[in-house]
Amino acid sequence: MTRSPKIMISACELSADNYAGNLVKALLKQNPKCQIFGIGSRACKNAGMDVRLDISALSTVGIFESLRFLPQLYSSLTKIKTLLREEKPDIFIPLDNQGLHIMCCKYAKKLQIRTAYYIAPQYWHWGKKEEGEALANYVDHIFAIFKKEATFYKDCGLDVTYVGHPILDRIKAYRALETKPQMLGVFPGSRLQEIERLSPVLIQAAEALALKYDLTPCISVASPIFEEKIKGFVNRYSRTKTFDFHYENSLELIAKSRLSLVSSGTVSFEHALMGVPHVVTYRFNPITFWVAQTFFKKTLAKIPFMSMPNSLLNTMVFPELLQDKLTLENCVNHCSQLLDKKSQIVANSCEKLWNDLHQEDVANKVATSILSHY
Secondary structure (H helix, E strand, C coil): CCCCCEEEEEECCHHHHHHHHHHHHHHHHHCCCCEEEEECCHHHHHHCCEEEECCHHHCCCCCCHHHHHHHHHHHHHHHHHHHHHHHCCCEEEEECCHHHHHHHHHHHHHCCCEEEEECCCCHHHHCCHHHHHHHCCCCCEEEECCHHHHHHHHHCCCEEEECCCCHHHHHHHHHCCCCCCCEEEEECCCCHHHHHHHHHHHHHHHHHHHHHHCCEEEEEECCHHHHHHHHHHHHHHCCCCCCEEEECCHHHHHHHEEEEEEECCHHHHHHHHCCCCEEEEECCCHHHHHHHHHHCHHHHHCCCCCCHHHHHHCCCCCCEEEHHHCCHHHHHHHHHHHHHCCHHHHHHHHHHHHHHHCCCCHHHHHHHHHHHHC
16 A cells, blocks of 8 residues: 555454454554554554444354344444445454454445455354355455464465464463462353353352362453453352452463363463363353254264364363353362363373464564555
């Protein structure tokens, strides 16, 4: 670009907001004249982006889970389309959240706005090649975060740049810290639905494990908007009321944790790359779970593991407790096995994962590609 590029970024969830924040910093460092605006939260705003809309509190996973937020989500889609139409950015960069962002990319295509998907739909992991090929009709570029993803989308006819996972940029400094982990981390999620369904069991299990291993239980509060809800669960389900609370930056708590109970998602990946033993948990709406098991058996068969670390390692290193398997007894038993019997297996697996994925300055690679090609 010969003029100052006008870049619209859309990061609708807290994890995507962190990645987008790093990208904004990298873009402004390489070209301080960049005009960057869009959808994000605290990380994007602190990095210097003009945040026009924050919908991080509306994030959901599942078929029926989003119904409670449907009016707000529809309104948000309308606002994003309006931004695209009125601002006419040089490039639109969505991060993750395929349900909303695919509709945005299709609309951007109609407006002849170029799109570069960063953390693209995981068709390479659980979908079909036809779905990847369809993506090529309304997405101009993919910034692939996994090598398998890059290969898949190239085979689908897309223009792809393999950059590595943006999580690596954030983790590097924390891996270098010399700490004596004395915490038992509890990470109930960054979505309201996760916090409501997981917190009761995780709080009780963490309390039992903290007593058994002489650790301090500490709950991660992903956003201030969840603080009151999480503290309410602690008051209701904890007998000792001895929990500490850690706000926002999950990596600080992970670095101090000897063991964790986590919601399935980015935080499991963070734990694995930092070498921290953890048990992965999740509960969907029962109807969503029934529909998935009844009508999407073939898709589910392609996904033997719930967490990305287990999928990449192709073995169940980190126990996964889904739906009815998520009980106090199972949490305690699996965590105890990780510490007492499988500590070396966990350590070796975490190191292998880091060595396989390690890349330098992921956000800078993405920024360089954006500024040189668009």
